[in-house]
Amino acid sequence: MSSSTSHTSTIGAIGAPSRRNTELGLLVFAVVIPVFAYANVGLAINDEVPTGMLGYGIGLGLLAAVGHLVVRRFAPYADPLLLPLATLLNGLGLVLIWRLDQSERLQQRAEDLFGGFTPDAPNQLMYSAIGIALFVAVLLILKDHRILQRYTYISMAVALVLLILPVFFPAVNGAKIWVSIGPFTIQPGEFAKIIIAVFFSGYLMVKRDALALASRRFMGIYLPRGRDLGPIITVWAMSLLILIFETDLGTSLLFFGLFVVMLYVATERTSWIVFGLLMSGAGAVGVATFEPHVQQRVDAWLHPFSDTVMAQSDQIANSLMAFGSGGVLGTGLGQGNSDLIGFAANSDFILATVGEEFGLAGMMAFLLLYGLIVERGVRTALAARDPFGKLLAVGLSAAFAIQVFVVAGGVMGLIPLTGMTMPFVAYGGSSVIANWALIGILIRISDTARRPAPAPAPNPDAEMTQVVRP
Template sequence: MSQDHTLMGFVHRRRRGAELFLLLLALAVGIGAYAAVGLGMEGTIPADIVGYGGWLTALIVVAHVAIRIFAPYADPVLLPLVAALNGLGLAVIHRLDLDNTSQCVDNGDFARQQLIWMTLGVVLFVATLGLLRDHRLLQRLTYTTGLAAIVLLLLPMVPIVGNTVNGAKIWISVGPFSFQPGEVAKVLLVIAFAGYLVLHRDALALAGRRVLFIDLPRGRDLGPILGMWAVSMFILVFQRDLGSSLLFFGIFLIMLYVATERPGWLVVGTVLFAVGAFAGWRAFGHVQNRVNIWLDPMAYYDQNPGSGQLVEGLFGMGWGGLIGRGFGGGAPCRIPYAESDFIVPAIGEELGLTAVMAIIVCYGLIVERALRIALISRDGFGKLMAVGLGSIFALQVFVVVGGVTGLIPLTGLTTPFLSYGGSSLVANWVVIALLLRISDQARRPVPRLSADDSDTGSDSESTQVVKLR
């Protein structure tokens, strides 16, 4: 028994040592990129490098200490990945702020604002780990979180607080502050989906009619997926937000398939998606415009709304090539909203395809760690919740990168941790905190009864072991 504890302690120390090394690399990426921006744009290291680096380091150290205190057995790779992406995003946004060319009519102090939002995100990250000691408590709030998510999705439709930005009604404004409630709604929907599917997956897994070697679900069980499809169509029609519509329906479909292990649900979901996409294309002008721009971007370059943003992004990435032009060597400000929707082409122009591929690998690692957490989780709710949270990053990155590269039509989603946007950044930090909480619960060693305890038949200890298992 003592040998087992010694081995586990050794493995635990090695894991934490590796995490510290990865955190140092992540900080080197963020602070080094910030210094490189100053050298490339102004020919000197930024004067505030000490203050900026100290602030960024303090935030990451606080997050790391919170993990050590509240979730000591959590996955050691997630925080370094997030720190590297967030640090690089801050540096790129700062580079866009410094550009004073004629194309940068909207440049401002976005980097400082993003750092403030990151601070709030880390605060909520620590609060989530500190207050939520067991993720299974969220299962009690299945229907509450679902109702809260629906309310948040409907808030932008309220005339007093709702706000339309670039044609999409997905914002609410309270005084000088604007917020995108859909970013919080996606987290609440994952919790609601996980709780619902844990309770009803046995019924949803029952097979219906068999067609071409695939067992389709029963007609009476189609209610949940039809309801979620209706919600996604509502977002597409009334809020004109194609990205969120795809994201919410895709998350539910993935979680439904994982819960039931029935390929028939993928068939039904694909058919519903195809019907919705075709109907949206036929009925709504903004969807037709997105598809037309996707099919022939050069033909709509000078129109409004047109393809200028997409074309400039493609030109920038093509000019950047494999290794990029270097910070200050490109012209990413030619791309409208380069700091938010199109930060990936801005990175591709000045850091090259190599950096873009490294970023995609980082996102892939985040999704892989989420799926690994789902595999080792000891409860069904934690498994589904980890899959849903990982799906948020997988779908969002696919939609964003696919849109800016011309693989799929453009949608209005931000790149997690990279793009400028407070609501997105804060929500994603909470998502990582929830993944770490599930990971800590899954990796925590289960206490075992000693020989003396088994001889005396300690009921309290036996009950405790059963509950933990």
């Protein structure tokens, strides 16, 4: 293991090819595949190649081209897979949202409930453009990710504000995760995810020695000192508060999980994981006993087909039936009935459409695409030369992974459903924009990590010398 993996960490980066042409090649696929999918939907639903296909293809191609050129110019050594993967998922997401826009059932539903139907795909295309713009901005402004280290405590303040803000706005569909400013509604949790990762990275980089070394050994594990427990308890309490006041299980789980992962990476102490699991378990059970919203979710997860659950919401049952009806090969794009889910069919439950129309084969491909993004993120963390970059990269990757797991696990009935969106694929401005920023930061870190080092500067980090061994 050591010989092959150590190669991938830092040493391999020296003199590494930039791989920009690989990225370009992959991007071509990432644009062409969604364009074909788009044509496929049109042929299945209206028996003709959709008129918007050219515009859509050009739009997606343009976004990809801008992204690629900016990376080529400003982050030439960046990981070549991240941009094509995100583009492919974003493109397919647009196709899926456009496909659900064509659903008569959803159009009728919107007319019955809101008195009118507006297609979501054009909006999503606009959000994607804003997302790419933010991605470009990140690469242009953030010349080196270590600059973010300066804003550790400002990040904390901003993250807190973002997390607390939704409490003052009315709940939408049972969860207070929205902030509405004029005509826009924003899901600040999506942005807080990135900002809080910045804070954790900066904080843990400073405090990790204290947290790691000052501990007592008890029954084979290192127990942290009482005062070092402070931060973890604070974050724990905060995620519980989010759960209670914003009834947002997903965000709560995401932040606590993110913190435990980063704490573990920073300190290398397994005891933190044990603590983290115990505390989240206790917190979840504690809240579930008196919070009806959480109880409902658990009930719906355990008995999705029971009459009482179906009377409240048949979403999970419909989602499961969509997956089952897709079978191994799926019905084909535009030919399923995943729109039976109704509410949130193109956001939280968009994977059900993937499952029904692409089948098991396509769904596994989607999951592997997400897995690849996470893998590239963790690899970036391994390759990064500074602890802050390592922590930030692994934090962002872990947040991405946990979000994918929580959403996909929820709609597939593996875990209770939480209100979160599938990165890039699901409809929602905040989600797409924030995730493009996340990819931007990862690309920046990976560029720094893979850039040929001018000279091996003396590194205070003992760990770093370890990986130089062949």
